[in-house]
Amino acid sequence: MTSRQLSKHATRIGFWVLVALIVVIAVFPFYYAVKTSFTPSSELFRVELWPSRLDFTNYVQIFSQRSFLQAIFNSILVATSVVFIALLLGITASYALGRVRFRGRSTVLLVILGVSMFPQVAVLSGLFEDIRALNLYNNPGALILSYTIFTLPFTVWVLTTFMRQLPMELEEAAIMDGATPWVIITKVFLPLMWPAMATTGLLAFIAAWNEFLFALTFTLTDSQRTVPVAIALLSGGSAYELPWGPIMAASVVVTVPLVVLVIIFQRRIVSGLTAGAVKG
Amino acid sequence: MSTPVTESAPIAARHLARHKRSTKVRRQRVRAAWIFLAPMLVVLVLVAGWPLLRTFYFSFTDASLSDLSDTLFIGLENYLIYEDGRWYGVLADPIWWRAVWNTVYFSVVSVSLEVVFGIIVALVLNAEFKGRTLVRAAVLIPWAIPTIVSAQMWAWMLNDQFGIINHLLMVIGIIGEPIAWTADADYSMWAVIMVDVWKTTPFVALLVLAALQMLPKDCYEAAEVDGIHPVKVFFRVTLPLITPALMVAVIFRLLDALRVFDVIYVLTSNSTSTMSMSIYARQQLVEFQDVGYGSAASTLLFLIIALATIAYLYLGRNQLKLGGD
Numbered sequence: 325m326t327s328r329q330l331s332k333h334a335t336r337i338g339f340w341v342l343v344a345l346i347v348v349i350a351v352f353p354f355y356y357a358v359k360t361s362f363t364p365s366s367e368l369f370r371v372e373l374w375p376s377r378l379d380f381t382n383y384v385q386i387f388s389q390r391s392f393l394q395a396i397f398n399s400i401l402v403a404t405s406v407v408f409i410a411l412l413l414g415i416t417a418s419y420a421l422g423r424v425r426f427r428g429r430s431t432v433l434l435v436i437l438g439v440s441m442f443p444q445v446a447v448l449s450g451l452f453e454d455i456r457a458l459n460l461y462n463n464p465g466a467l468i469l470s471y472t473i474f475t476l477p478f479t480v481w482v483l484t485t486f487m488r489q490l491p492m493e494l495e496e497a498a499i500m501d502g503a504t505p506w507v508i509i510t511k512v513f514l515p516l517m518w519p520a521m522a523t524t525g526l527l528a529f530i531a532a533w534n535e536f537l538f539a540l541t542f543t544l545t546d547s548q549r550t551v552p553v554a555i556a557l558l559s560g561g562s563a564y565e566l567p568w569g570p571i572m573a574a575s576v577v578v579t580v581p582l583v584v585l586v587i588i589f590q591r592r593i594v595s596g597l598t599a600g601a602v603k604g
Numbered sequence: 605m606s607t608p609v610t611e612s613a614p615i616a617a618r619h620l621a622r623h624k625r626s627t628k629v630r631r632q633r634v635r636a637a638w639i640f641l642a643p644m645l646v647v648l649v650l651v652a653g654w655p656l657l658r659t660f661y662f663s664f665t666d667a668s669l670s671d672l673s674d675t676l677f678i679g680l681e682n683y684l685i686y687e688d689g690r691w692y693g694v695l696a697d698p699i700w701w702r703a704v705w706n707t708v709y710f711s712v713v714s715v716s717l718e719v720v721f722g723i724i725v726a727l728v729l730n731a732e733f734k735g736r737t738l739v740r741a742a743v744l745i746p747w748a749i750p751t752i753v754s755a756q757m758w759a760w761m762l763n764d765q766f767g768i769i770n771h772l773l774m775v776i777g778i779i780g781e782p783i784a785w786t787a788d789a790d791y792s793m794w795a796v797i798m799v800d801v802w803k804t805t806p807f808v809a810l811l812v813l814a815a816l817q818m819l820p821k822d823c824y825e826a827a828e829v830d831g832i833h834p835v836k837v838f839f840r841v842t843l844p845l846i847t848p849a850l851m852v853a854v855i856f857r858l859l860d861a862l863r864v865f866d867v868i869y870v871l872t873s874n875s876t877s878t879m880s881m882s883i884y885a886r887q888q889l890v891e892f893q894d895v896g897y898g899s900a901a902s903t904l905l906f907l908i909i910a911l912a913t914i915a916y917l918y919l920g921r922n923q924l925k926l927g928g929d
Contacts, residue, residue: 339728339731339733342724342728343728343733343739346725346728346739346742346743347739347742347743349802350742350743350745350746350806351742351745353746353754353757353758353761353802354745354746354749354757356757356760356761356768357753357757357760360760368766369765369766371766371767371768371771373768409647413643413644413647414644416640416641416643416644417640417641417643417644419637419640420636420637420638420640420641421637421641424633424634424636424637426633426634426637426638432641432645435648436648438913439648439652441859441909441913442652442656442906442909443862443863443881443882443902443905443906443909444863444865444882445863445865445881445882445885445886445889445902445905446656446659446902446903446905446906447651447652447655447656447659448659448885448886448889448890448898448902449655449658449659449662449667449672449889449895449898449899449902450654450655450656450657450658450659450662451651451655452669452672452895453655453658453672454650454651454654454655456672469650469651470651472647472651473648473651473652476644476647476648476651477648480644499629504636505632505633505636505637505640506636509640530748533750534750534751534752536751536752536865536866536869537865537866537882537886540869541886541890551750552750552751552752552753552866553752555752555753555756556752556755556756556866556869556870568760568763568766571756571760572756572757572760575753575756575757578750578753579748579749579750579753582748582749582750583745583748583749585748586744586745586747586748587741587744587745590740590741590744593744594810594813594814597807597810597811598810598811598814
């Protein structure tokens with residue numbers, strides 16, 4: 325073998341080692357969480373890479389807790405409502421921002437971008453006052469309201485990017501036929517926007533599903549919590565006796581749907597993320 | 605109500621009529637645009653604008669969480685005041701400055717690592733090989749996992765007694781005895797950074813990958829024909845071309861890192877060795893019920909982030925254009 329061939333082989337092997345390393349680092353922690361969730365607490369002190377058997381005790385334990393089921397229900401309720409509101413407000417706003425030229429458009433876009441950069445804690449005390457005034461404290465409504473602060477700017481931003489890409493001729497033809505802007509949105513653009521809406525909706529859903537700071541602050545009782553808070557507070561008891569088995573089981577339960585969704589829609593998600601960022 | 609235009613009318617009049625009609629359409633569209641924007645703007649004012657102004661206001665009062673309506677204006681006392689020979693206020697609190705330092709340190713180190721690893725992962729994903737789709741799906745997994753869950757997963761793996769990381773490191777022989785990663789002040793910041801890098805590298809990688817796939821192919825063919833070393837090609841051709849995308853990734857990640865809350869809260873709770881500005885502010889606001897003082901800290905954090913954004917937009921104004929006009 326010549327040295328040229330040798331170095332070519334070495335590069336190939338190096339490449340595959342790198343690929344393997346990336347995959348292992350990306351996947352292993354989640355695999356290990358799954359593995360732990362199937363290990364009974366009495367065996368957790370033995371550190372093992374493979375489960376010796378599948379034990380469902382941890383899952384039985386978390387699903388027999390009413391508060392965990394309630395938390396899942398709250399999370400679904402909050403995340404779906406947030407997606408619905410963000411898309412409803414986002415689609416009309418993005419039509420205005422993406423298709424109509426008017427004075428002040430850049431300013432509105434800049435304000436939206438600015439809001440998406442707010443540190444959440446900076447609006448915490450102000451929002452607290454809002455929520456008390458609206459009588460929403462310790463209620464999923466408080467979360468639905470507060471989550472729009474980060475889902476709405478993002479939704480508007482990405483939908484505007486998609487709106488811009490639609491051909492001008494479509495709209496011109498509709499205007500010639502005397503269609504009002506509302507008809508143009510609902511009859512002409514909406515059918516074309518479904519893929520974009522599915523993408524932004526999914527990203528907004530993930531963001532709302534994962535939110536922690538507001539959920540921790542604006543809810544008080546177990547029955548009003550969302551899953552991230554429920555999981556974070558499972559460890560709240562004693563620092564020495566953390567129920568790692570149930571914590572991992574709960575973690576797997578709230579994560580598997582997301583991982584499945586992300587893998588199914590990965591192309592869409594990548595284009596959504598890059599539309600939101602690169603083209604912004 | 606368009607002006608009737610007869611066959612015999614001069615061409616100029618016909619033009620004028622068409623012009624009139626198009627400006628009318630345009631005016632209608634602009635009015636419709638504002639009507640369509642209104643609901644979104646109202647909601648943004650309700651959840652962002654007004655609360656932000658109230659936070660600014662609270663920072664000049666002695667407001668307490670138990671009763672926000674009974675507040676007294678106290679000027680800059682929450683920020684800084686000299687009383688009985690001592691300085692008081694957020695700006696005189698060593699724990700606040702510790703939180704500022706922690707946050708900046710965390711942001712700079714983790715974003716730098718994410719950019720380096722993100723580029724490496726993106727370059728790998730950009731190469732053509734069997735199973736590329738599977739690898740890309742695998743890389744997306746950390747991004748899909750909720751921050752709280754990833755913090756708990758790592759807390760378990762980093763557990764001092766039963767954690768697999770200590771176990772593996774001891775098997776290999778790198779460490780002699782288990783390390784209390786999240787409790788030991790020497791290691792906890794690195795534990796937090798590690799979890800954040802693990803979770804957000806995919807995001808950077810995806811943005812870089814998108815940029816890589818838009819690069820012109822002919823440059824690379826020319827470089828290959830000329831026999832230029834791939835490393836040189838990367839630094840001379842690829843890196844400059846993907847810089848705009850990198851700038852966007854960096855600003856997004858940096859702004860996220862400066863307001864970091866959840867990963868630190870779950871991994872190390874209120875330990876001062878990893879406390880971030882957001883954690884400090886929330887602790888004052890909620891746990892100590894001191895809305896005035898906490899709002900002052902929140903306002904400072906907002907100003908720091910706003911300044912960082914303005915500086916960044918100023919430096920990179922050619923890179924980050926608001927498309928359209």
